[in-house]
Amino acid sequence: MIALVDCNSFYASCEKVFRPDLQDKPVVVLSNNDGCIVAMSKEAKDLGIKRGAPLFKCRQQLKDQESLCFSSNYTLYQDLSNRVMALLARETSHIEVYSIDEAFLSVDSPPSATREWGLEIIKIISQNLGIPVSVGVGRSKTLAKAAATLAKKSPQGYFAMLPSMEERVLKEIPVHKIWGIGPSKADYLLSRSILTAWDLRNMDDWDVKKTMTLVTLKTLWELRGKPSIEDEDPQTDKKGILSSLGFSSPIKEKQELQRAVASYMSRAVRKLWSQNSQTSNVTVFIMTNRFKENYYFKEYSQRLENPSSYLPELIKAALNCLEHLFIRGLEYHKAGVLLHGITPEASVQLDLFSERNNSRDRISLVVKEMEQRYGRDILKPLASAMEDRWAMKRELLSPAYTTCWEELPRVY
DNA sequence: TCTGGGGTCCTAGGACCC
């Protein structure tokens, strides 16, 4: 059996950990730039607030209820997540950390003791970290996921879908709630009168393979209790790196866009460095407000002659892309940089006529070392070093309770 | 006024090769 351990309202729960005064209050966490709502405590959910809703549309409602908003504090969430995962790892022979707030665990206990094991996990995480979690158990990841959804509704936060219960339970689950079935596939299934998880489970393999995808076929097998979705290997390097962010206020000037793009590139390159890789393809995109008329979105890619992780060269490529995109007179809301064709540094193929450029390697090395010693922003490319007028809006940020000496919570 | 960011995987179709 497989268990899915899922933190309840994770971001909101993290905010509550160091604010006992908020224990029973509605809490919501906002996206970057304090734009929309990405997480809510149970109390906020009960108010009928929807995930993904823009803040300005529910501001009044939140005010009426004395709820509290927070800007997203990823430093805090990632740190608490690491602690949750470390505790979970002690309770199982195998753990797959699936996302910042979820992990699949293999269930080692005999069936008769599984319930105690699950409840013990909930207790451990709650006592050590103050984070509420739910545990769902099933014969496959997809079944464990479905069980976890039901666990959230149960008072103890635990639900095991035993094989004997599968038919009854799956008949109650609408097809669009199944992990891996998004809006588009749900629509298609509905049009064929496949309404529940049980209906999908009983479809013909070839039919599914032919009219949908292999992924859906695997989902179907999983619903039948046959594990078919493999673990993702956390060691494997990223295949694409994206760094993009909306501006806190619109940008008109090309020069400002250039600074933003240069700065996004230096973030992307840092991710590249952290996995010791090089990139061979740079893409830049810019866009105006997509909710307004005359929406403009355009991207431009440039292939590099040789794979590179040399920041100045990559910034130059990005700025060159920007030249193909920029139109004067528009108000830009967002830009981004994508790196593709990523290869490990060790196996990079140079073309016949180029030589490995040692001085570049040394510059990158010095930058890396200085960042390690003095912190991330000690060196910035000049192209991005001016004032960041467009920088992210985070007006409601909570302290970095666990990762910054100055911001440790005080006990009086 | 204000509407997130960062990923993965799959498929179709074109270019190219023998």
Added chain:
DNA sequence: TCTGGGGTCCTAGGACCC
């Protein structure tokens, strides 16, 4: 009118996830 067969690789774009 007739116009091989079987591959690989790459890219764009869709779908889905948290």
